[in-house]
Amino acid sequence: MNLLETHFVKKLEKPVRFQEYSVGIFNAIPTKSGIKKAIKKGHIFIDDKIASTGIYISGGEKIDLFESENTTTFERLKLNLEVLFEDDYLAIIYKPAGILVSGNKFVTVANALSQNLIKSSLADAVKPQPIHRLDYPTSGLLLVGKTSLSIIELGRLFKEKNIKKTYFAITIGKMNAKGYTDKPIDNKEAFTNYEVLESVTSKRFDFLNLVKLKPETGRKHQLRKHLLSLKNPILGDKEHFKEGLVLNGKGLYLHAASLDFIHPFTQEKITISKELPKKFRKIFPNF
Template sequence: MKVDKKGEWLEVEIPTEWDGISIDSILKDRWRGPKKLLHQMRMEKRVQVNGKINTQWTSPLHKRDRLQLRLFIDEEYGVEPEYLPLSVMYEDDHLLIVDKPAGMDTHPNDHNGGTLANAVAFHFQMNGLKTKVRHIHRLDRDTTGGVVFAKHALAGAILDQMLEKRLIKRTYIAFTHGKLNQKKGSIQEKIGRDRHHPSRRRVSPTGETAITHFERVQIYSNPPMSLVRLKLETGRTHQIRVHLSHLGFPIVGDSLYGGQKEGISRQALHAENVSLIHPFTNEEISVAIPWPDDILRLEKGVIHKK
C-alpha cells in the first residue's frame, strides 16, 4: 500500500481492495482505531480526502483517492529526554525497534531516569520529533534485545492490538542449566505472583494463562547447558524465566529462579528477533537483534559440545 508522510499528514493512496470502503470503516475496522482517538481526529478536522476536509466519514472512497490523516502532531514526550547510548535496529515514520541493553529498565518507575524510554525520548528530540514515547511491550531489566515503540497515537493503538492478538512475533534465545532432552515442545502453566517474594512469579493454578513454545538448538557438556530458542504466545511477567525454571532448566545467571552465575552476571536471555506485518504498508518486517557480548562470551566459553 502506498503511504507517504507529508509534514504533519500521512497520505494514503486508496488501493484497489479498498475501493468503495468508507473512511469510518478504514479507521474503525481495518486499523482498529480507538473511539476516543477517532472522535478527537473528527473534532479537530484531522482527516481529509484529496486535500478537502470530509465530514461524511460514511461516504465511500475510491481507488487512488488520497486519504490524509494528521497524525504527526506535537506532544509531550512523557519522560525526560536523556542522552544514553541507543542501538536503533529499525525505524520509519510509524515505529521504532531498538536493542535494549542489560541493566536498563524499559521505562521509568517512580520517575527514575536512565531507562530505554528516556533514551528514545532523546533520540526523538535530536531528530526533531515531538511525540509521546509509547513502548508496545517491555523486557525485564537484565534481559536484552528488541523492543518496539510507536511514533504516533494511531500506530500505538494498532500495535497494541497486534500485540494482544499475537501478531507481533518475538523470538528469544536462552542458555539454561542442564541438558534438555526434549527437542521441542510447549510449556502451558499458569503464572501468578509469589506471595513470599515481592518481585518473583511462580507457576500457580490460580494464575494467568501462560504459553511458551521452545526448541532446543544445542547441548553443551562442560558444564552441562542447553541453548534454547523460545517464542511467546502470551506475555506474562518473567514468563520464560518462570517456565524454564519450572521445567527444571533454569536460565544461566538467573539467580531469582535458581540459575547460577556461570560466566555471566545476569540471566542469559535475549530477544533476538521481532517480526510483524507493518500496520500501514502491509510489508513484512523482520528485525534480527545481534547477541550481546556477554552472551557471545558465554557461548564461546562453553567449548565442550555433545
C-alpha cells in the same frame, strides 16, 4: 536573552499545532507544560517571530528557544540507543541489558527515546512510547510507537498475538531437544515453545544449553518461570533459580532476538533481528 537551542522542521504530512508539535524537540524543555510556559514568556521564536499557541507548523520552519536568567531547564538523559528500524509510525530499538524500559527511575529507555528517534511528521505525533516490556536484565529488541494511532494499533497486534517474538537463552542442566510448556503464570494461561540448538558440558552446571524460545503469550517473567518449571533455569537468573546454581557477575543470559509482524499502516512485512551478545558467543562460538 541567549539562544539555547534551534530546531528545523522537516516537511510534514499536514499542518500541526505548534504546541503539539513542539513536545520533545528541545532538550531543555521536554514536557508539554514546559513548552506552554516558554511560549507565554516569549522564549520561543518561529522564523524569528515570537511563537504563539495558535500557530500551525507545516514544515521548513526554524524554531529557536532562548533562555533568560529565570529560565528553568530540565536534565535530559544522555543515552545512545541503537535504532534498527524507524519510520513515521514506529521504531525498533535495541535495549541493552541492565536498563529499565520505563518507570520512575531517571535512566530508562523511555526517557531516552526522544533524543534517539526522529520526531514523526504525522499530525498525531506523540512522545515515543514502548509498546511492550523487557525485563531489566534482558537484552534485545523493543518496539516503540511514535503516534497516538500507532500505539493503539501496535498494542492491538500484541493482544491478538500477531507480533511474533523470538528469544535465545542459555539454560542449566540436561534438556529435551524440543518441547512446549503451558504452565499457568499468576493463574493466567501461558504458552512457550522451546528448541535446544546446542549443548555443552560444564564442570559447575553439568550442561549448558543454547535454547531458542518462542512465547505465545507475554506474562511477566514468563520465559524465566517456564524454564525453571522445567528444572532448566536460565543462567544468571537471581530470581528464578535452583539452589546452588546461581552465576554472579555476568547478568542474565536471556536475549530478545527478533520481531516479526505486518506493519499496521504500510502493510510491509517487518522482520528485524539482533545477533547474540558476546557473552553468549563465548559459550557457544558457532552462533
